[in-house]
Amino acid sequence: MIKTRCSTGKSHGKIILMGEHAVVHGEPSIALPFPAVEMTATVCESEGPLTIDCSYYNGIAAEMPEILESMRTAIQSALAELQVSDENLAISLASTIPAERGMGSSAAVSVALTRALFAYFDKPLDQATLLRLVNISEMVAHGNPSGLDAATASGEAPLFYIKGQPFEAFPLNLKAYMIVGDTGVTGQTKEAVASIATKLNGKNPQPYRDAITRLGSFAQTAKSALEANDPQQLGLLMNRAHEVLSFLEVSSPDLDRLISAARSAGALGAKLTGGGRGGCMIALAATRSEAEKVEEAIRQAGAIRTWIYLMGGTEDV
Numbered sequence: 467m468i469k470t471r472c473s474t475g476k477s478h479g480k481i482i483l484m485g486e487h488a489v490v491h492g493e494p495s496i497a498l499p500f501p502a503v504e505m506t507a508t509v510c511e512s513e514g515p516l517t518i519d520c521s522y523y524n525g526i527a528a529e530m531p532e533i534l535e536s537m538r539t540a541i542q543s544a545l546a547e548l549q550v551s552d553e554n555l556a557i558s559l560a561s562t563i564p565a566e567r568g569m570g571s572s573a574a575v576s577v578a579l580t581r582a583l584f585a586y587f588d589k590p591l592d593q594a595t596l597l598r599l600v601n602i603s604e605m606v607a608h609g610n611p612s613g614l615d616a617a618t619a620s621g622e623a624p625l626f627y628i629k630g631q632p633f634e635a636f637p638l639n640l641k642a643y644m645i646v647g648d649t650g651v652t653g654q655t656k657e658a659v660a661s662i663a664t665k666l667n668g669k670n671p672q673p674y675r676d677a678i679t680r681l682g683s684f685a686q687t688a689k690s691a692l693e694a695n696d697p698q699q700l701g702l703l704m705n706r707a708h709e710v711l712s713f714l715e716v717s718s719p720d721l722d723r724l725i726s727a728a729r730s731a732g733a734l735g736a737k738l739t740g741g742g743r744g745g746c747m748i749a750l751a752a753t754r755s756e757a758e759k760v761e762e763a764i765r766q767a768g769a770i771r772t773w774i775y776l777m778g779g780t781e782d783v
């Protein structure tokens with residue numbers, strides 16, 4: 467039996483702890499890798515035109531629906547960089563990252579695909595090249611990506627990031643639990659990013675500029691709270707960030723419902739995460755039993771999926 471040559475590339479989800487949207491406008495942000503959900507791309511030798519097999523589509527790449535345009539761009543960018551044609555390849559994607567829920571699925575697809583294609587053609591891929599290539603497809607997905615999603619979906623460390631500056635990896639020492647809840651509603655990152663840009667370029671931009679600056683200052687203070695192992699302070703900052711994100715009109719009734727359920731169940735703080743207008747929310751709790759109470763409350767409030775993530779330290783906090 468002839469064995470087909472295949473290579474794989476992997477990536478994972480991401481959670482933005484602080485600074486979503488503000489990061490697009492040059493303010494600080496903090497994002498965490500979220501390995502509880504992951505993506506694997508497999509590239510195999512095949513005959514004929516390039517084919518794609520993923521949850522949205524199975525067939526010839528040239529006939530992919532428009533919704534997969536950023537995926538097509540990721541493949542084309544990697545193949546152009548590798549200087550190879552797209553013939554005789556079959557690409558498949560397997561993912562547990564919910565699509566369009568603020569967990570960085572579009573960046574994760576591009577990261578996994580780029581890694582798999584470079585592995586297949588036996589070419590080394592440094593992080594700078596990976597991020598440059600992924601940024602091309604993220605422009606299609608998000609319009610004006612900060613680069614935070616791609617860096618977090620491809621790396622192992624929590625990141626502090628200001629656009630245009632190097633990513634700063636830092637250890638997560640906070641002894642606390644993060645609860646993640648999926649509203650089940652598709653987020654609208656591209657639209658949310660565009661609507662904030664419209665506000666900032668409109669007739670009365672000052673309140674929106676102030677809001678973006680406040681989000682950035684919360685991210686900066688949150689970094690100190692993480693370093694000082696101060697979950698109370700971080701929770702407070704999360705609540706305040708959610709208020710500002712609501713003012714910027716990137717929350718939604720579903721997100722707000724889960725967030726208030728989390729707070730009523732004793733969460734130290736809660737906010738939306740990622741692009742917003744749907745997607746996921748996060749909440750913070752000091753112990754596992756408190757986290758479980760919060761998880762139960764957000765499930766009761768309608769979360770279709772939840773995760774509990776130990777942020778740092780050991781289980782017996």
Ligand SMILES: C[C@@](O)(CCO)CC(=O)[O-]
Nearest residue numbers: 486487611612613740741
């Ligand atoms: C909303 C945003 O800040 C995060 C989306 O996951 C956009 C970006 O950083 O590119």
